[in-house]
Amino acid sequence: MAAKLILTRKGSVVNRRQRFKVLIDGVEAGQIKNDDTEEFTVEPGEHTLQCILGWMTSPVETFTVSDSANTYRSVSSGLTFxxxxxxxxxxxxxxxxxxxxxxxxxxxxxxxxxxxxxxxxxxxxxxxxxxxxxxxxxxxxxxxxxxx
The missing domain is CATH 1.20.5 (Single alpha-helices involved in coiled-coils or other helix-helix interfaces)
Structure with missing residues (x-):
């Protein structure tokens, strides 16, 4: 049975008009807007997650999903100050x-x-x-x- 990856993008002033591309296992699964939550269906097992904004990216994160369980992740800009x-x-x-x-x-x-x-x-x-x-x-x- 398929599980869900629920990705939340926290609202921020930086990059508020741009959408982040979401890559799951190296394939573009969708995009996420500022201050939004998106759900992606994934098969149980180990997966990779990465977000891209132009030529700037996040590090590749590996996560494991169990059968019919939801995994919650958040993405934000690294520009904290x-x-x-x-x-x-x-x-x-x-x-x-x-x-x-x-x-x-x-x-x-x-x-x-x-x-x-x-x-x-x-x-x-x-x-x-x-x-x-x-x-x-x-x-x-x-x-x-x-x-x-």
């Missing part, structure tokens, strides 16, 4: 405008402050889409599912 870093970047970009509109003299350290506020967000994002592109998406066991 991007929202605070975007706020820092926004402050760094808007800070010179504040001094200009408030008609205050810009301090001597303003350029250093802009670099300190803007550069970490850019480097974090570039790091994830280049060196960590195969860990950009994270698949784990869905511990928040009430039906488990």
């Amino acid at each position: 991007i929202v605070p870093l975007y706020f820092m970047m926004l402050v760094g970009v808007l800070l010179p405008f504040y001094f200009r509109f408030a008609k205050l003299p810009e301090p001597d350290y303003i350029n250093t402050l802009k670099i300190v506020l803007i550069l970490p967000a850019i480097l974090y994002y570039v790091f994830y889409i280049s060196f960590f592109r195969k860990k950009y998406l994270v698949i784990g066991e869905d511990k928040s599912n009430p039906f488990k």
Whole structure:
């Protein structure tokens, strides 16, 4: 008897308009939208699961399904600190405008402050889409599912 893999994608600001491709045993089984849950029918036994977004992927996860049992997994973006870093970047970009509109003299350290506020967000994002592109998406066991 067939079992089900129930995959939940948690809602996030990052990649909210894009769908993740879901590969089960290396074959595309479907796609999952932001803040959505999809069910995939699988045969009992050992399977692999991977999600893809463009050229960025998740690591391949192996899971075992017993007869007529449901397996719960969740997928999300690995960019966990991007929202605070975007706020820092926004402050760094808007800070010179504040001094200009408030008609205050810009301090001597303003350029250093802009670099300190803007550069970490850019480097974090570039790091994830280049060196960590195969860990950009994270698949784990869905511990928040009430039906488990």
